[in-house]
Amino acid sequence: MYSPIIAESRTDLATFPVLPLPLVGGKLAAGFPSPADDFNVKRHDLNELLVVHPLATFMWQVSGDSMTGFGIHNGDILVVDRAVAPKHGMIVVAQVDGDFTVKQLYQRGGRVKLIPGNPTFPEITFREGQQLTITGVVRASITRHLR
Amino acid sequence: MFALVDGNNFYVSCERAFRPALLNRPVVVLSNNDGCAIARSNEAKALGIRMGHPWFQIRDEWPDAGVIALSANFTLYGDMSSRMHAIAAGMGPHQEIYSIDESFLDVSGMRNLVQRGHVVRERILQWIGVPCGIGIGATKTLAKLANHVAKSADRKPGSYPADLARVCNLSSLPASDLDAVLAATDVGEVWGFGPRISAQLREAGITNVLHAAHMDPATVRRRWSVVVERTVRELQGQPCIPLSPVSASKKEIACTRSFGEPVSDYNGLMQAVTEFTTRAAEKLRSQGSRAAQIYVFVHTSPFRKNDKQYSQGTVVPLERPSANTAELIASALRGLRVIYRSGYRIAKAGVMLLELQDASLEQGELDLLTSSDTRNSTLLMSALDSVNDRYGKGTLRFASAGTQHEVRGWEMKQERRTPAYTTDWAALPRALA
Numbered sequence: 001m002y003s004p005i006i007a008e009s010r011t012d013l014a015t016f017p018v019l020p021l022p023l024v025g026g027k028l029a030a031g032f033p034s035p036a037d038d039f040n041v042k043r044h045d046l047n048e049l050l051v052v053h054p055l056a057t058f059m060w061q062v063s064g065d066s067m068t069g070f071g072i073h074n075g076d077i078l079v080v081d082r083a084v085a086p087k088h089g090m091i092v093v094a095q096v097d098g099d100f101t102v103k104q105l106y107q108r109g110g111r112v113k114l115i116p117g118n119p120t121f122p123e124i125t126f127r128e129g130q131q132l133t134i135t136g137v138v139r140a141s142i143t144r145h146l147r
Numbered sequence: 148m149f150a151l152v153d154g155n156n157f158y159v160s161c162e163r164a165f166r167p168a169l170l171n172r173p174v175v176v177l178s179n180n181d182g183c184a185i186a187r188s189n190e191a192k193a194l195g196i197r198m199g200h201p202w203f204q205i206r207d208e209w210p211d212a213g214v215i216a217l218s219a220n221f222t223l224y225g226d227m228s229s230r231m232h233a234i235a236a237g238m239g240p241h242q243e244i245y246s247i248d249e250s251f252l253d254v255s256g257m258r259n260l261v262q263r264g265h266v267v268r269e270r271i272l273q274w275i276g277v278p279c280g281i282g283i284g285a286t287k288t289l290a291k292l293a294n295h296v297a298k299s300a301d302r303k304p305g306s307y308p309a310d311l312a313r314v315c316n317l318s319s320l321p322a323s324d325l326d327a328v329l330a331a332t333d334v335g336e337v338w339g340f341g342p343r344i345s346a347q348l349r350e351a352g353i354t355n356v357l358h359a360a361h362m363d364p365a366t367v368r369r370r371w372s373v374v375v376e377r378t379v380r381e382l383q384g385q386p387c388i389p390l391s392p393v394s395a396s397k398k399e400i401a402c403t404r405s406f407g408e409p410v411s412d413y414n415g416l417m418q419a420v421t422e423f424t425t426r427a428a429e430k431l432r433s434q435g436s437r438a439a440q441i442y443v444f445v446h447t448s449p450f451r452k453n454d455k456q457y458s459q460g461t462v463v464p465l466e467r468p469s470a471n472t473a474e475l476i477a478s479a480l481r482g483l484r485v486i487y488r489s490g491y492r493i494a495k496a497g498v499m500l501l502e503l504q505d506a507s508l509e510q511g512e513l514d515l516l517t518s519s520d521t522r523n524s525t526l527l528m529s530a531l532d533s534v535n536d537r538y539g540k541g542t543l544r545f546a547s548a549g550t551q552h553e554v555r556g557w558e559m560k561q562e563r564r565t566p567a568y569t570t571d572w573a574a575l576p577r578a579l580a
Contacts, residue, residue, distance in 0.1 A: 055230045056274035058569060064580035078578060082274045093578050098168030102578040116580075133167070135276070 050140045056083035058136065060093055060100060067091075067102055069117030072141045078102060082136035091138040096124060102138060148283065148318065149290040149390075150252045150264065152235040152271075154228075155278045155298060157248035158186035161227045162217055164276030165568045165576045173214045177202055180405050180560045181218055189302050218561035226569045230275050238267045238281070243390040251287055253390055264314035283316035287388045288381035291338040292356065293317040296328060307331065318384075329357035329382075339378035344371065356382065396434045396503070402427040403497025407560035409448065410493050416445060416483060418549035419557040423498045424479045425545060428472040429535075431500055432528060437468035439502035441475055443482040448494035457493070459486040468504055471524045472531065475500070476545055496557075539571075 051057045060078040070091060072078070080093050088107040093100050094114060103114035103124065112132055114124040126132050154160060158176040163169045173191040175184040183201045184191070194212055196205055202216055228247045236242045239252035254260055264281040272278050280301065282294025293315040300312035307315075307328060317325060334353055335345040353359050360382040368376040377387045402423040410416055420443060431438055444460030463482040469475060479498050534543045541548075549555055566574030 053274070055233050059575050060578040061575040062580045063577045067580040072580060074580070077575065082276070083270075095167040096579075098170075100167065100576060100578040102580050 050079045050142075051081075052139065053081055053083035056136070057081055057139075060102070062102060062141070066116035066118045066121035069119075070104065071143070072102065072117065072138075073143055077142040077144075078138050079140040079142065080136040081139045084137040084139070086134045086137050091141075093135045093138060095133040095135060100135060105134070148253070148255045148257070148260070148285060149287050149386075150238050150254045150260070151245075151282045151287070151290040151294045152231075152238060152250050152252065152267065153280050153282070153294050153298070154231055154248035154271075155280060155301075156186055156188055157228075157277065158219065158224055159188045159191075160277040161224050162220070162565055163188075164227070165223075166565065169215060173209075173212055175200075175202075175205065175214060175216050176219050177216055177563070178219065180407055181216070181562060182405075184216075185219065192302075216563055218564035220565050220567065222567040222570055223565065227275055227277060231271055231277055231279070234271050234274055235267060235279075237270070238263065241390055251290065251390055254283065261314050261316045261319065264316070268313055281314045283314070283318065285318050285384040286381040286386045287390075288338050288378055289317050289384065292332065292336065292382075295332070295336050326357055329360055330355050332356040334359050337378060337382065339374070339381070344375055347371070396436060397430075398503060399499055399501050400427050400430045400434075400436075400438075400503065401497060401499040402430075403444075403495065403499075404557075404559060405495045406493070406557040408556040409451075409454075410496075410557045411489065411491065413483075413487055413489070414549075415555070415557050416487060416493060416496060417480060417547050418555060419496050420479050420483050420498060421476050421545055421548040423496065424476045425472055425548065427498055427500050428470065428475050428528075429532065431475075431503070432470045432506075432532060435506050436503040437470045437506045438465065438475065438500035439468040439504065440464045440500075441478050441482065442499040442501055443479045443486070443497070445483070445486060445493045445496045447491050451492070451494070454492050455490070457488060457491040459488075461486050462501065468502070469524075470506055471528055472545065474524075476547060480547065 047054075058080050060080055062072055062074055062076040062078060065074055067073075072091070078093065084090075086092050086105055088105060090105050091102065092105045092114075093102050094105075095101075096114070101114065101124070103116055106113045106115050106123075112126055114132075116123065159169075159174045162174065162176065169188075171190065172188070173194055173196070174188040175191050175196060176186040177183065178185045181202060183199050184196055184205065185198070187196050187198070191214060194209055194214070196209075196214070205214055205216070224247060231248070232242070232244050232250050235250050235252065239254040239257060241253040243251040245251055254263075257263065260283050264283060268279055268281055280294050280298040282290045282292065282297050284290040284293045296307050296311050296317070297313055297315035300307040300309060300315070308324075311328070317328065320328065332355055334340060334348050334355055335342070337345075337356060337359060340348065340359075348354075348359065353362065359379060362379050364376045364379050364383075367379050380387050404419075404423065406419065410419065424441070440462050442460060442462045444458075446458035447454050447456050449456065461482045463478040465474060465478050531543055535541065568574055568576050
């Protein structure tokens with residue numbers, strides 16, 4: 001019923017000269033303005049802390065007790081950054097015998113091995129010509145104390 | 148100048164990124180309902196397993212080859228695909244996502260393209276674990292061809308010069324080398340020549356790509372079509388196909404599936420059609436459209452020769468264009484009731500949303516009565532979408548889709564599917580410690 005009239009007034013508007021009016025952004029509220037309005041409110045976001053390369057970041061779940069010495073426990077979630085070049089001393093996720101394993105990378109004097117963080121577990125060593133494939137570097141491990 | 152970045156055996160590579168035990172073994176990924184191979188590892192290709200090879204035949208033909216078959220895990224492939232495309236975007240300023248595992252990039256005016264290609268390739272391999280091939284050429288058709296060369300040289304040493312493996316820039320080759328590469332490539336490898344055109348070309352003595360590139364465009368147009376002419380011009384280095392604009396809205400949205408088992412009763416079909424309409428409606432809203440009509444169809448399996456055959460579909464117009472799942476389901480089921488006949492073993496059903504229009508365009512007529520309905524319906528649908536986004540697909544659903552505890556024979560058979568490693572907290576890959 002009203003539609004034709006609205007349509008007409010739209011055409012009329014188009015022929016009016018343009019009259020710029022300033023547009024005031026934000027909300028106007030009655031009562032006292034919040035003193036926090038002028039401050040940027042952005043809550044802590046764990047992604048900022050744990051994920052540096054989002055495209056290259058994947059999660060693994062820990063299964064076993066060989067890394068407790070590094071504070072990595074059974075059931076923890078590993079934030080693995082595949083964009084970081086692995087270096088001596090970093091905690092890495094590597095491919096060993098068709099499985100993923102989490103260990104500390106040892107790389108000194110031409111020797112490469114994977115070191116557990118628990119003396120009851122053996123080191124993983126590599127023979128000449130044997131290739132070690134490192135999937136990514138562990139940027140963080142998440143232990144949840146309440147589930 | 149164009150580059151094509153294409154994941155090698157993409158679905159298999161995605162699976163291997165989370166299951167290193169699959170490396171160096173023949174692996175195939177199967178189509179819906181675990182029917183036939185839609186991706187093959189190099190080892191599977193070397194055995195002679197073809198694209199589309201039915202799984203039951205593979206099993207019979209290579210009982211001792213240790214072939215591993217997996218159901219398609221599109222949740223995983225979708226995530227890996229968006230990561231790969233995002234990294235590939237580093238190759239050049241404009242990108243066309245051509246398929247789940249291929250994107251074209253405009254690399255005009257850039258230097259050291261081969262070196263740059265190797266950097267991008269290494270980055271994709273290291274960051275997500277997926278190997279890819281990069282082809283570079285003066286046209287999209289040549290880039291696609293270069294990609295074929297890059298992959299073949301990598302997979303089958305000796306098929307092409309070894310320095311073209313993985314990243315191949317046809318435009319940087321001296322003319323004689325380029326001719327040799329084109330002459331070594333079957334005409335059927337050209338993007339744009341289908342099997343039919345390729346057969347006709349071979350009959351006319353055009354067996355390799357060099358022959359095709361030497362054809363006279365005007366003659367080709369007379370004898371075949373402008374489409375074939377365009378491909379020949381592209382092979383000659385004359386760009387005819389530009390990059391397509393990013394993600395144009397779809398003109399129609401379909402959701403159709405073959406059932407895990409045939410369905411005869413109305414209830415089962417109702418659940419399936421509800422589910423398909425729900426999926427289609429989600430896609431509809433995510434591109435900001437409304438549909439004016441919905442097409443619903445069912446048919447029996449033409450492969451089950453002993454079954455009585457039935458195939459029927461109908462278009463149901465909506466009262467007004469809608470993106471509301473409830474309204475779309477109501478119309479789809481109205482259509483289903485019209486076409487449903489008892490006594491047939493239905494193997495496939497689907498819905499298609501038609502006459503899509505922009506949701507922001509309001510219909511003027513008599514809208515005063517319904518505008519608050521429309522607003523509420525939009526709010527309800529966005530609430531539905533956010534709940535399902537946050538807690539997983541199907542958390543909130545329409546009752547006619549049935550419940551999870553019911554036996555839903557129409558659901559896809561996917562007995563060999565790996566977990567959604569990257570999207571489901573309960574499915575994280577394990578790292579032994």
